[in-house]
Amino acid sequence: MAGSGTAHLRGHDDVVLRVENLVMEFPAGRHQVVHAVSDVSFDIRRGETLGIVGESGCGKSTTARTIVQLPPPTSGRVVLDPGTDQEAELTTLEGEDLRQVRPRLQMIFQDPISSLNPRRRVRDIVGEGLHIWSEGLDDEKIRARVDEVLEAVGIDPTVAANRRPHEFSGGQCQRISIARAVVLEPEILICDEPVSALDVSVQAQILNLLEEMKHRYGLTLVFIGHDLSVVRNISDRVIVMYLGKVCEVGGADALYSAPAHPYTRVLLASAPEPASTVDESEAAIGDEIPSPMDPPSGCRFRTRCPRADDRCATEEPVLKALDDDHFVACHYPSVAGASGA
Amino acid sequence: MPADTNEHTISSSRTAKYWRKRSSATVELAARPVGADAEPDPDRAPQRRLGVTFWAAIGWVALVTGAAVAAPLLPIADPDQIGIGPRSSGPNWDQWFGTDTVGRDMFSRTIWGARVSLMVGFFSIVAGFLVGGMMGVASGYRRGWIDLALGFVTYVMLSFPTLVLFLLVILLFGQGLWIVTAALSIVVIPSVSRLARAITIAFAEREFVAAARLLGATNRRVMAREILPNVLIPMSALLLLGLGLTIVAEGGLAFLGLSVADGFSWGKMIQLGAGLRTLQTAPWVAFFPIGAMFLTVLSLNLAGDRLRQYFDVRELGIGGR
Numbered sequence: 001m002a003g004s005g006t007a008h009l010r011g012h013d014d015v016v017l018r019v020e021n022l023v024m025e026f027p028a029g030r031h032q033v034v035h036a037v038s039d040v041s042f043d044i045r046r047g048e049t050l051g052i053v054g055e056s057g058c059g060k061s062t063t064a065r066t067i068v069q070l071p072p073p074t075s076g077r078v079v080l081d082p083g084t085d086q087e088a089e090l091t092t093l094e095g096e097d098l099r100q101v102r103p104r105l106q107m108i109f110q111d112p113i114s115s116l117n118p119r120r121r122v123r124d125i126v127g128e129g130l131h132i133w134s135e136g137l138d139d140e141k142i143r144a145r146v147d148e149v150l151e152a153v154g155i156d157p158t159v160a161a162n163r164r165p166h167e168f169s170g171g172q173c174q175r176i177s178i179a180r181a182v183v184l185e186p187e188i189l190i191c192d193e194p195v196s197a198l199d200v201s202v203q204a205q206i207l208n209l210l211e212e213m214k215h216r217y218g219l220t221l222v223f224i225g226h227d228l229s230v231v232r233n234i235s236d237r238v239i240v241m242y243l244g245k246v247c248e249v250g251g252a253d254a255l256y257s258a259p260a261h262p263y264t265r266v267l268l269a270s271a272p273e274p275a276s277t278v279d280e281s282e283a284a285i286g287d288e289i290p291s292p293m294d295p296p297s298g299c300r301f302r303t304r305c306p307r308a309d310d311r312c313a314t315e316e317p318v319l320k321a322l323d324d325d326h327f328v329a330c331h332y333p334s335v336a337g338a339s340g341a
Numbered sequence: 342m343p344a345d346t347n348e349h350t351i352s353s354s355r356t357a358k359y360w361r362k363r364s365s366a367t368v369e370l371a372a373r374p375v376g377a378d379a380e381p382d383p384d385r386a387p388q389r390r391l392g393v394t395f396w397a398a399i400g401w402v403a404l405v406t407g408a409a410v411a412a413p414l415l416p417i418a419d420p421d422q423i424g425i426g427p428r429s430s431g432p433n434w435d436q437w438f439g440t441d442t443v444g445r446d447m448f449s450r451t452i453w454g455a456r457v458s459l460m461v462g463f464f465s466i467v468a469g470f471l472v473g474g475m476m477g478v479a480s481g482y483r484r485g486w487i488d489l490a491l492g493f494v495t496y497v498m499l500s501f502p503t504l505v506l507f508l509l510v511i512l513l514f515g516q517g518l519w520i521v522t523a524a525l526s527i528v529v530i531p532s533v534s535r536l537a538r539a540i541t542i543a544f545a546e547r548e549f550v551a552a553a554r555l556l557g558a559t560n561r562r563v564m565a566r567e568i569l570p571n572v573l574i575p576m577s578a579l580l581l582l583g584l585g586l587t588i589v590a591e592g593g594l595a596f597l598g599l600s601v602a603d604g605f606s607w608g609k610m611i612q613l614g615a616g617l618r619t620l621q622t623a624p625w626v627a628f629f630p631i632g633a634m635f636l637t638v639l640s641l642n643l644a645g646d647r648l649r650q651y652f653d654v655r656e657l658g659i660g661g662r
Contacts, residue, residue: 100557102554105555115551132558177552181552
């Protein structure tokens with residue numbers, strides 16, 4: 001697997017964000033480099049929810065961070081609203097220009113406690129975006145808007161607005177984070193494992209809230225997670241990542257009903273309740289994930305792949321279409337109908 | 342088998358204890374209304390009290406400060422009037438702290454001496470914290486060349502001999518109150534700056550900083566709204582420790598005749614009382630300012646150290662040299 005290639009990119013129509021050949025490398029001392037994200041491309045249509053799954057360290061969060069230019073990627077393009085007069089190529093913007101487009105892309109983080117400033121009150125946290133861009137808005141209007149958004153995320157503003165983050169539970173903090181992110185009505189909301197740190201019962205509430213916010217504010221969601229069932233439930237389209245590369249891209253249902261990439265099959269088989277399309281024994285793969293400082297040649301998954309052969313070590317597979325909206329980067333994919341591998 | 346049984350008993354009793362502890366904590370937590378802030382977290386309750394020593398120390402500092410501020414209003418003798426009592430008389434009912442070699446009232450002088458000592462100490466530490474804090478936050482948040490430049494300034498300040506600096510400042514600008522204060526604050530700046538930088542780096546990694554930048558906050562806004570409050574509040578605990586330090590430093594300067602020319606501080610009083618003959622005939626002339634300074638600095642250190650623990654500030658920088 002490898003996931004170079006752009007066969008899965010769609011035309012301009014209604015695409016709200018296009019990421020092309022995104023590469024992020026961190027220097028790791030002694031002339032070594034961590035290849036966190038290597039040549040990842042994808043696009044998102046307006047109103048779509050894109051899921052990104054993969055195990056820890058596969059570059060999901062780095063992808064999210066580089067999209068919002070915190071920090072900017074080593075190379076690659078991130079284009080907002082391509083083909084419209086609002087088009088903005090984030091990777092070429094700097095300083096004030098970048099600041100001007102920032103509100104169009106917001107993000108929710110994994111750790112609800114760390115994402116809220118412990119010294120500020122909820123009203124100030126949620127109203128921060130409005131205060132920054134407040135030309136023509138008086139305090140009273142900001143107040144009203146903050147109350148409205150807090151109510152929308154299920155926090156009672158009369159009780160909560162003057163409290164500080166440590167007085168809230170993780171789930172409530174995440175609601176406040178969502179309020180802060182949607183208050184400026186962004187086009188895209190990137191959720192970086194927003195429920196991983198929460199209790200299961202709270203997870204469902206937050207996921208429902210995200211769906212609700214999506215409809216209410218017309219958001220496009222990027223949902224990053226490692227829990228496949230969660231990602232499947234919320235996403236229209238899913239990208240499977242491994243060691244900084246894309247393995248498989250497809251509609252959520254197609255991907256789950258006919259997983260073509262061996263790594264996708266491993267992920268599905270490793271779930272507590274494995275999908276019926278895979279055999280539980282497929283979860284057994286050898287070895288630890290290889291070091292991103294020295295990724296394997298050819299297909300990066302080959303060291304753990306049951307189907308790997310010499311070709312996988314030399315030739316990097318490129319994303320190719322299985323059908324209209326299902327792409328896989330593997331030399332020996334499982335094809336729907338045929339039995340797996 | 343008996344050994345086995347024994348072990349089992351121990352482990353089960355441990356488990357029982359564990360659960361008892363757990364469940365009582367759970368009950369307490371559950372009994373708390375959601376979001377109630379008045380109740381301290383039961384797990385941290387022991388650390389959440391400042392203790393008697395702290396309040397006694399704060400009480401002494403408050404007493405000295407109050408007396409110093411109110412000195413002109415207090416019914417005490419004129420500290421500069423010569424011959425208010427007999428020369429070099431020991432503590433008595435008329436002059437509680439005795440008189441010095443020219444018959445000035447030592448009680449009144451000790452209170453008036455606190456004014457210069459505390460004022461120079463207080464303003465220099467506050468100025469040092471403000472400037473050093475801003476430098477530290479800027480270099481910790483911006484990194485890059487700003488960090489390098491400010492770091493270089495810090496190292497220059499740290500390696501410049503303090504006494505030479507004072508002599509230079511006084512030669513150039515004189516011995517005014519604000520000049521001495523400024524000179525002392527320069528000594529404080531590098532330590533504060535390094536500490537602020539360390540705390541800033543820890544907070545700059547936090548996600549709320551990323552969130553603020555995503556909302557479009559400018560760097561200045563992020564530093565002022567997100568980082569500075571998080572840095573200054575824990576560092577305020579070190580303000581008291583630093584105040585102790587600057588009071589002693591001012592005393593040292595005054596002893597060398599390098600401090601404020603106009604008026605007198607505890608340090609200058611100590612110098613006046615420290616002549617060999619005075620020490621033999623009237624030791625209280627040196628003893629009372631020494632005692633006042635000692636108690637005040639001790640109190641500041643005790644209170645400051647307790648506050649530092651309370652806010653859980655790492656032991657870095659200040660006074661570490």
